[in-house]
Amino acid sequence: MAGNLTRDEAARRSQLLTVHSYDIELDLTTGPEAFRSTTVVRFACSQPGATVFIETTDATGHQIDLDGTPLSADADGRITLPYLAAENTLRVVADFAYSGTGQGLHRFVDPVDERVYLHSQFATADAQRVFACFDQPDLKARYTLTVTAPADWEVVSNSPELAVQDVEPGRRWKFAETERISTYLAAIVAGPYHVVSGEYRDDQAVIPLRALCRQSLAPHFDAEEILEITRQGFGYFHTTFGMAYPFGKYDQAFVPEFNLGAMENPGCVTFTETYVFRSRVTDAERENRAATILHEMSHMWFGDLVTMQWWDDLWLNESFATYAAASALVGSTRYKDAWVTFADNAKARAYRQDQLSTTHPIAADIVDIRSMEVNFDAITYHKGASVLKQLVATIGPDTFFAALRRYFARHAWSTATLADLLTALKEETGRDLTGWSADWLETTGPNTLRAEFTVDESGTYSSFAVVQTAPAEHPTLRPHRIAVGLYEFKGSELLRRHRAEVDIAGARTELTELIGQASADLVLVNDDDLTYAKVDLDEASLGTVLASLGQISDPLAQAICWTILWDLLRDARLHPSRYAALVLQHVAAMPNATVRRTLLNQAVAAAKQYLPAAERVGTLSTLADGLLNLAAAQTPGSPEQLAYARAFVASATSPEQLAVLQALLEEGSDAVPGVVVDADLRWSLLLRLVVTGQAAQEQIDAELQRDPTDKGRLNAAACTAALPTPEAKAAAWQAIVGGEQPLGTLKAALGGFGAPEHVALVEDRAQAYFDVLTTVVDTWPSERTQSFATAAFPSALGSADLPAMTERYLAEAQPPAWLRRLVLEGRDEAVRARTILANPVLGA
Template sequence: MPGMNLTRDEAAARASLLDVASYDIELDLTGSDRVFRSRTLARFSCSEPGAATFIDLVAPAVTSVTLNGAELDPAAVFDGTRITLERLAADNELVVVADCAYMNTGEGLHRFVDPVDGEVYLYSQFEVADSRRVFAVFEQPDLKAAYTFTVTAPAHWEVVSVSPTPAPEVSGDTGVWRFAPTPRLSSYVTAIVAGAYAAVRGEVVSRKGSLPAAVFCRRSLAEHLDADVILELTQQGFTFFEELFDRAYPFDKYDQLFVPEFNAGAMENAGCVTILEDYVFRSRVPEAAVERRAVTVLHELAHMWFGDLVTMRWWDDLWLNESFAEYVSHLAAAEATKYTQAWTTFANTEKTWAYRQDQLPSTHPIVADINDLEDVEVNFDGITYGKGAAVLKQLVSWVGHEEFFAGIRTYFAKHAYANTTLADLLVELEASSGRDLAAWSGLWLETAGINTLRPVLEAAGDGTISSFAVRQEAPEGWPTLRTHRLGIGLYDLDGGALTRRRYVEVDVDGERTEVPELVGEDRPDLLLLNDDDLAYTKIRLDERSLATLVEHLAAFTDSLPRALCWAAAWDMCRDAEMRPRAYLDLGLAGVRTETDSSMVRSVLRQLETVARLYVDPGHRAQAGRALAEGTERLLRGAAPASDAQLQFARAFASAARDDGQLALVRALYEGTEQVEGLIIDTDLRWELLHRLVSAGVLGDAAIDAELQRDNTATGQRHAAAARAARPTTQAKAEAWAAVVDRDDLPNALQSATIGGFATPGQEDLLRPFVEPYFDAIEHVWATRTNETAQNIVLGLYPTLLADEELLARTDAWLEQASAAPPALRRLVLESRDGVARALRAQARDRQEG
């Protein structure tokens, strides 16, 4: 649609012209189930009276537009996404009345009807630029203003926003909630959440005193809501962050709302955080998921200072929000909660994500060049989150913890309720640390790519190290060699344990860095670069260390060095330096004794990738059998009721392939066989059924029966995925039509259908959709909202085929579609890279040794 893609230049021009004071927004949510009435009164000044600009609004219809008392013709000034405003005065009042649309895509004001009880639930999601779907607004982060919301809704609803919830004015079945004005905020962190939510009300102790804090979810999920755990974690975060930042929480209450059909993990609306409803655990989940939820809660709380109180001027500096929140949320988890191993989780999840993203052809500097909204929509990635946080962790190590946060405290004090750029932050960090950060910023924030470090050592006849150096490499496309502060650990096998004998910290700079401190040391059984995970870099193991790792991975007594070794081995496999079948053997052996839940989950996912994509096609059946047999052994050998047992059960269900294995899956599903300690609860039942359906063992009748047992929103998602996974041409055609040819599926059902469509083992059924995919994606990109378009473009790309034919067809599209939107081309390029990497791994797998 015209005007949807605001450019950086347009935003800068508008910001130089306008100063926005306030918005009074009235929303009537009591009428149609398709649209709602929105009235906006915007007050703003113009530095050049007589000039023209525009205000953003995405709505099916505009009833009236009044500028400074003069009625404007909506047909003349509104194009569907913007309202043109001409002959502005020095001080202006604009009133816009519109019918805005409820969304089912997780953007704007999302509307959901609970299949359990028929109750309606609404929530807003405004990042990046979707507040304009709810009210008329100058939609850019640096035009902050105060917001006053008035909401008319059914009287039995809960209505929540940024300001504390007032008592409603009730008349019959209708209530009116008049919220107090907010502080000055960017529009994307304002919020409205409304519906028949269940609430658990509590409080948090702040430097301000006792503040209201509540946790919400749908009524039909309330029995599963562990609000006490969420509130305890929130209090731990409040105490930690207020002390760390030396600044009180900036708002007047803190609500957290678990909402349905949410696209992301959570969103940092000021004092009104929305969180993925899947984090209300109705079935048993791995401890990794519980820890992920904890870090998410802390991440959003950190945003109240970094993102909401102080906000980036434009989306180039999105990393200022996300990298900082990602870093301090792990810091808080490790130092203020029971999740003391949070940095291990960070190493094997966030950093692995970052390493993967940084090796794609679309890699970009942490401080990205964001030309328009389409650029930023695809930039919520591993670099903005994981790499940025890792680099901040490295910076803290370099300048010092106290010095770093002294600069942060000054930054908050100086820029509260305002907007900033990277330069504003560096000024304060340079002042507090006494270091010139220009060179550091240039190397780490303003250039892309990841370095690889390799140990280069020689041993004397007596087994001591005669020379030792670290060699640094950079990819051809991003040749920057950086300075790294890192640790080197020397580990020996002692009584069955790998114990660190020596640790040194060094500065690696340039192509080769000598480390004389290690000359004369006995050569260790395992030498680990980047021990303690201070640096952002890929590492390699020398031959002796790799041999030790393969035989004695479980001998590490600490989780962090073990995680770093897992990551090194996985990198070597992804980079075709380790034979994929060798990694499969290593993973199946090592994960048996792995005690870290997040690591177990990561390794099991990696093994699935290896068996299905990286192993040479000629040996893939053998690899599939090895994975299925290996995960069955892991399941049967796991401690009853353990976290590992649950994860092994899920992995086995996914990998099962021969008649005997599928018979076991069916027996577990039907309850005719039990594994001691393993409870087949609602969601595990669905996972077992999904595999049985995708293998053709069970079909529609079983899906219908299971849905009757679990006719909930989650059950409907599982059923949609299972139907799309049926191994028939008709099932694939129906799923394709539901996602591509029609646009009426809600976002959650769309994602589930895509997931079922792309089922491993059904490659022959997927091949006929290659051409339709490339024929459809430009139209999809032009006609769908950003979230749904990204889901389709990424989810339906036929990665599972991973052959030369698919690579060539992708290249042909990229050449033919040279004028396609850059964001779309980026997603296709990233998918292509996955295929090219798989082909390199397959070639390595064909080699002996």
């Protein structure tokens, strides 16, 4: 396992070392288990005679030479480097194991054609699984890479290839020296990839573009749409950042079994190949892919050109990239309502994470690498982006981006901290933002805002204030820039009549500018979604929303109201069945495809996760009937019909509904005219039939024979784990905890194993879950442990002893902080679900 570098260790190395360069040679022709890696590191030491260490992980057969002195590797994957000179040259030759967990250099064999594909993933600290390195972000260096690979492979790295030579037994690729980048940003993609080339050109730069995918996915690869979004992004960021893309060429590789959505390796961005759509998708999936493309592109400046000094400031990368992606979507693509998506989708994730007992400041205190790995969360990405959106609303977008241009110019090819960003903002605005930083970036928990007002006899407001509260455990009251919208009915539409944009602070802010305004049918605090805060509606406004949400004409205002309702459900103030009914009633009025998908998913989740069995069946059946009617009412074959059909499949419960699923699987679109039953939908149909006891292993095997791809294998694993018999669950559990399954298969199996309908079948695994964690924490790779800890946490609908089991495990096992956090988050969600189950308020 990789070592767990601490912040103090990293700071000590930074004080001592300046790393000049890495020359890395990889031989990928040495067999399926391992590859040969030769690393030459040149570095300076400010205190000659000092001792430091360099890392290697999963390496054997070391040959180590420091300035002519042979050395040995330590047992923990570190190499101690004693008695350093002012200038040093280290050479390390070793055989490194290919990864099956997505960390380091991952190896994948395509089951369709047996072709082999490799890709690297080095964040947070896994470059040491491929070459010897000082694996921390602030020790930037230049990289020169040489790769020997099979003759029919493409090899891609951060920089362009200088030469490709035929050698025995393949070809040798020599790449140009990179600019100064961090270890976690170095990259290699290798294999017989399908390549589509293009170009971006403007008055600042000419950028060669390429998009890559597996050969077996090439017929489904819509590379031109990907390259078009890429061109639009470069146009936007060149204008907004005032600085040309700094890394020359721009390759985007869609790779198999990728652990993340994407990774911002400069010049060689990697993406999960789920973004290669082998089946029909809605605009929600396309918008999400476009957002990811632009998110990674923005990192070329914020993250790659200027890099955080240590992982405390990961949010500087991810929050900014999330904000910048939404801004670029609106400013340069067809997804002009991306802020609507952000308001409903990103904010909901952030509010959920921020209300867990494990919430943390946006600018987190990261003491070591393991603590960092669980911080790739909705606070780091979505709350941080929401806070930046609030800052931009306060100081203006032109001022904000001008400050960023200062920041980029000052810290190019180096590292920076939050203090450096605040300095640039102060220089541009003339405002000291340290207080803003303390309130927003260094505290936790969301505020709640609500309007309080009185109405006089003439029907106008005689007083109006915004009241701000905070949870007792996180009592900070923050400054907010907000808009308050007054909405009234005009015919069949609910339209905004008046808008007041104001600054509020403290527990109560009087809004005298609204005194004398006619009372509204809906008072919407945080209209236009300028700040990050939960919102409570007054009683009359809540009544308007419950009755007429779909009549709100503005999609952003409607999305804000949907978020308010979801918060009410999760706070046990709105019955889950009522929420599902509201989605059925009003979802067709939401024009944003991503928000529509979120609402449909949440309606299904409300029934499955927050209702007892008896109510769940009835609510799901009612929901499924409504969704089938909505699907039938859409244009045949349209994306909208597909969205409703998917939700129908996920909720189908009654015998009649399950018969429709069976008919779709056997007969195709004749069962619901217009619905195209392609490979992915077939698996969804089969999974629901398996969960409900209408299909068995024979059907799973037959479907896998029909779709023998890697995605077919993952779907089959999910279906097999979802078989509703004690024997099948026992077998699935043994496979899950055995540690032999590839990481993707493990995740798929856990998804099928934990179906809410099967709580009684898996209830006896609750204590076993904690026993497994105790056993594997020091032996499984961190990615596997994290996936199991999160996805296998027992259902809140199961054992009544679950909270006590959790506390007992935490007390007795004393797990490391990162694992303790994941278990606590599972417990928090279970407690919330049980609270909802016990509070049937606002009736169904």
